[in-house]
Amino acid sequence: MGKVLVLNASYEPLNITSWQRAIVLLIKGKAEQVEHNGKLIYNDFPLPTVIRLRHYVTMPYKEIPLTRRNILHRDGHACQYCGYSGDELTLDHIIPRSRGGGDTWENIVTACVRCNVRKGSRTPREANMPLNQTPRRPFSSLYFEVTKHLRSGTHQEWRKYVIGM
Incomplete structure (x- = not known):
């Protein structure tokens, strides 16, 4: 019911x-x-x-664990750069790990493979790829x-x- x-x-x-x-x-x-x-x-x-x-x-x-599944759910199973909502989604660090970006709710977003590769090891501003939503802790x-x-x-x-x- x-x-x-x-x-x-x-x-x-x-x-x-x-x-x-x-x-x-x-x-x-x-x-x-x-x-x-x-x-x-x-x-x-x-x-x-x-x-x-x-x-x-x-x-x-109760602390919510930072997992792939939880990040995908928070972002609505859609790329935060272009809005794609298909099967092949990845996780992207806004400030790349190579530049000291950590694994936090505010630094990881869902991205499609195409956008993740295009952004590379740059910030969204440097890649001219604005985020659809600002990531935050649930x-x-x-x-x-x-x-x-x-x-x-x-x-x-x-x-x-x-x-x-």
């Missing part, structure tokens, strides 16, 4: 849960329904898509999960609860 976005008491996204777990939280009075999709589970009990916890929960910050691991649902076209009602969408 679907997934449910769980918001903290302050309306900040906490996680994504199953609709069954969301129903349990609603029945126990630990959460309230914020959004629903119009489908009914029981008479006069709509299927929630967003719930909010009644009490604030402190969550520790807000949270939840950000990745939410963007998957939004890009697939499901749960568009989640967009207003996520910063940077």
Whole structure:
């Protein structure tokens, strides 16, 4: 039936849960329904898509690993120079490693093979190849999960609860 976005008491996204777990939280009075999709589970009990916890929960910050998969996801599986979104994508260092550029969220972008070779060991400015977006560290691991649902076209009602969408 679907997934449910769980918001903290302050309306900040906490996680994504199953609709069954969301129903349990609603029945126990630990959460309230914020959004629903119009489908009914029981008479006069709509299927929630967003719930909010009644009490604030402190969550520790979880570092997102810098991996190829996460960078591709952050960049929408598209070249950050020309917009190509095919199969043969590579990772490019904005400041090349040969010039001291490190492996950081802010220095690595997705690039097609053609743009990566054309840029070579130059900076985007030197190669006259501006970036479509400035790379940045993702807000949270939840950000990745939410963007998957939004890009697939499901749960568009989640967009207003996520910063940077």
